[in-house]
Amino acid sequence: xxxxxxxxxxxxxxxxxxxxxxxxxxxxxxxxxxxxxxxxxxxxxxxxxxxxxxxxxxxxxxxxxxxxxxxxxxxxxxxxxxxxxxxxxxxxxxxxxxxxxxxxxxxxxxxxxxxxxxxxxxxxxxxxxxxxxxxxxxxxxxxxxxxxx
Numbered sequence: 001x002x003x004x005x006x007x008x009x010x011x012x013x014x015x016x017x018x019x020x021x022x023x024x025x026x027x028x029x030x031x032x033x034x035x036x037x038x039x040x041x042x043x044x045x046x047x048x049x050x051x052x053x054x055x056x057x058x059x060x061x062x063x064x065x066x067x068x069x070x071x072x073x074x075x076x077x078x079x080x081x082x083x084x085x086x087x088x089x090x091x092x093x094x095x096x097x098x099x100x101x102x103x104x105x106x107x108x109x110x111x112x113x114x115x116x117x118x119x120x121x122x123x124x125x126x127x128x129x130x131x132x133x134x135x136x137x138x139x140x141x142x143x144x145x146x147x148x149x
Contacts, residue, residue: 019086030101041110048085048137052099059131064102071126072104075119081105092134110144139149 051059064082070078083100104123108116124136 041144041145
């Protein structure tokens with residue numbers, strides 16, 4: 001009988017506690033996503049350009065803008081985005097390097113992946129040569145994005 005009373009008491013307590021759980025407040029409605037038929041498949045690549053130099057002052061915003069105007073825009077005239085960044089990496093000599101950076105975001109039709117990939121590699125090489133950089137980090141999204149304008 002004691003066991004039955006304890007079981008009944010636990011059942012009542014659980015029922016009461018269950019009623020105390022607050023209903024989450026409704027948030028803003030989720031943004032409507034475009035229907036699959038209303039968008040096109042695009043690839044996205046991000047390039048991370050360091051601005052430190054082995055000797056001398058860091059690459060200035062004006063120098064970087066001139067590089068984008070002369071080398072990137074002619075290859076991707078439909079548009080691009082440049083974001084300021086701050087990051088770090090381990091250099092070839094093993095030292096940790098912190099520096100300002102510029103992040104270039106390119107979005108282009110999946111149908112041009114091969115051609116665009118070659119252009120992107122050219123941009124990386126030109127930057128490394130012009131500014132004596134060890135590398136330019138390239139990040140490619142694995143899946144195409146659904147893009148609409």
